[in-house]
Amino acid sequence: MNHPFGKRFKLTYIALLFTALCSISVPSVAGNVILIIGDGMDDHQITIARNYLVGSRGKLTLDQLSLRSTAQVLTVDDENPDQAIYVADSANSATSIASGVVTSIGRVGTSAGDDKDLVNIVELAHLQGIKTGIVSTASITDATPASFYAHVSERGCENPEMMVEAENYYRLMVDCSQDLKSNGGLGSISEQLVDSGVDVALGGGMTHFLPTVEGLDQTVLQLAEKKGYHIVTSASELANQDSGKLLGLFSPITMPVLWRGENDRVAEKPEVSLLNSIHWMLGSVTYPEPMYCEENPEHLGMPSLASMTAEALSRLAGEDAGDDTFFLMIESASIDKQSHERKACGSIGELQQLDESLELALAFAENHPDTLVLVTADHGQAAQLVPERTLFIDIPVPVYSPGHLARIHTPEGAIMGVNYATNDFFSEEHTGVNVPLLSNSVGQGLVPAMVTQPEIFDIIKNHLLK
């Protein structure tokens, strides 16, 4: 008797068997890409979070991904684009990932030196009718998300009022006059988001949608609505949206983080006795008191990164309309931002948010086997996992960090030291270390053991585009 499914069944069966035997997916089939970026999420941040969240012998969800690679972060000098710079910011490193081109610090989707617009993965996706989503716990106009849909010469130009003669976060003057629409440019980042055609954009940054669009008498938010975006501003609204393009703006700027140090404590300078301030071998040191992490009350009412991820996945996958292909970028932004402010508990909580979102992405990929899930970081951060006092504790000399130290009680009953000592300014430096690049098994054959950051763009493109 012939098998009811005939020859086709047999071929399928053999193909499936072969794939199973080889334990690899066939890499040439185009499919969805979910790119998860932990801003500043280098191996120190991951180890710190692992020790806290699952214990030193435990495994985070990201630790369980079957493929591990590393990405060399590249930056060039704006005045001499042939010259390497060894430490990136989020703008230029996200531009590497989004467009495959190395650029200079502060640039969003534009080239070093000659300020050309760089084609990004979202634009390429739209050309093929592929849906796109951008999710971030930062302002949706912040450097990392912006690099996936916008082109400006300075990351600070987030809204129409921030284009010229405006001060950025560090009170430096911003000048994006060449990006003004009146000068033939594409306008500010929020204006470009509304023009981008991105299907789902969820994050913070309402502030950047309230100014008036250049040359119009309506706000960026009003323009977004006119262009077909449903606007949501709370977790409950997010859960109750119909289909269609969606813009969620849940806070004025960066979304409040999940956790903080007890009573909002941050890393502190060890205190030394008078004698020790006279000679380093004398006197004594008092290390900062150990602290617990606690929930951040300001986070209450915020949608979690996981709930934003779930909503984006459900809309992009188009379950009703059939299986649409999509590109989704999800950023846990404040691993970096909290580390700048020496807030170890804050970074740990945001890494947990990333890990929960990854779990959803992997569950989705289980049911949609052509889904490539990538996890990476844009650059390294200052936080270092160090001895909670010193390795040299038995030596009768006070030994301590010259920077700021957080001593964190971990749930497994130990104390973990996190050192912030790249400067004494109100914001720590980034670092130039390689960052992890992880993938689900769909990445087999696509993701080599080491890449430069622009090669992540190629990996995404090769899987996403037909």
Added chain:
Amino acid sequence: MNHPFGKRFKLTYIALLFTALCSISVPSVAGNVILIIGDGMDDHQITIARNYLVGSRGKLTLDQLSLRSTAQVLTVDDENPDQAIYVADSANSATSIASGVVTSIGRVGTSAGDDKDLVNIVELAHLQGIKTGIVSTASITDATPASFYAHVSERGCENPEMMVEAENYYRLMVDCSQDLKSNGGLGSISEQLVDSGVDVALGGGMTHFLPTVEGLDQTVLQLAEKKGYHIVTSASELANQDSGKLLGLFSPITMPVLWRGENDRVAEKPEVSLLNSIHWMLGSVTYPEPMYCEENPEHLGMPSLASMTAEALSRLAGEDAGDDTFFLMIESASIDKQSHERKACGSIGELQQLDESLELALAFAENHPDTLVLVTADHGQAAQLVPERTLFIDIPVPVYSPGHLARIHTPEGAIMGVNYATNDFFSEEHTGVNVPLLSNSVGQGLVPAMVTQPEIFDIIKNHLLK
């Protein structure tokens, strides 16, 4: 006509075809293991070395290994071995790799709390007649190499005169009285090396072989000769040895490193103006002058790590006597030691030594396809790749490291900042970050994308032992 090799050929052919199709090696075949340890070689050290040695867009030999994993470093409290400690030293982390058991800081091949001897991979190899080699740029009795053949309660007990009432490097009293032979122990580390049966041991540390063996009237070196070791003390002697067991001791303690900062400069504290010492927003800072790396004159005449590797490989492989199986541990020790002393050029040179040795190991593995080559580190180190001045250079406030900064001219014409700021003591701290674990393709199916450090022991054991 039947094929001359008949059914067996067909089966072999099918097996080979299947293997080729799946692009994986068959993991169950026992074979050689070459384990290369970069002491303190975390991703910062690797990125710093890459930027210098091959440029930020280049690839080191280790970057080209086809398999990448990461190892979580584990340590426990000696008084409460159930309690995690988050930062290791070389003794306990090398013990994890060598014996598969997590122990406490300072212990070499012994368990936390109850001080039991832990069976190591060299002992297991010898039980099966497998040859072993230990190569290090440190004293061959230093913590990392020692953990592969010795069992003492404190890493400082390197020779018979260092067992009780002796001062270690940090002027702390050492007490290994329970390890004295007269107390039923195995004696000091150098005595244990001579007793270990290791076939090739090459490194520094002559100092530890000159004292008299406990209970005998001969030195450890004399005992080594009596036990059949050829002793060599120079690069030329090393090149001219016959077969047989070999002990090479090329320097009194740690071997002098390949490179140093120009005129032996190390990282320095940025200097601030009087005004800045009054208020952090005032005055100015002078960053350390950029420096070049130069050859270290003290290294002259030393065998390179690569030449020691070549000699060890040639003796262990037993080309004349057929294809012997072997275990070889190669350590580039001073990536860590130079980082403790804030010597960025020193660490870079020692990473180059590791990379050259890896190249030899890979060439050997090409000709001996059952050779698993693993590259890893024992723990993280203080050095951080940071902006060479600051990311906030445009802000009119002096921003600088509170620690020690090296600014290195790289061959590609840029300046690289390396920050050492875990303490102001004469020796920087280790860090608790995950460390890389890399493998040649023989590791496919053996090396998962993430392991705990003791699982490296299992990987080695599973490949090495039949």
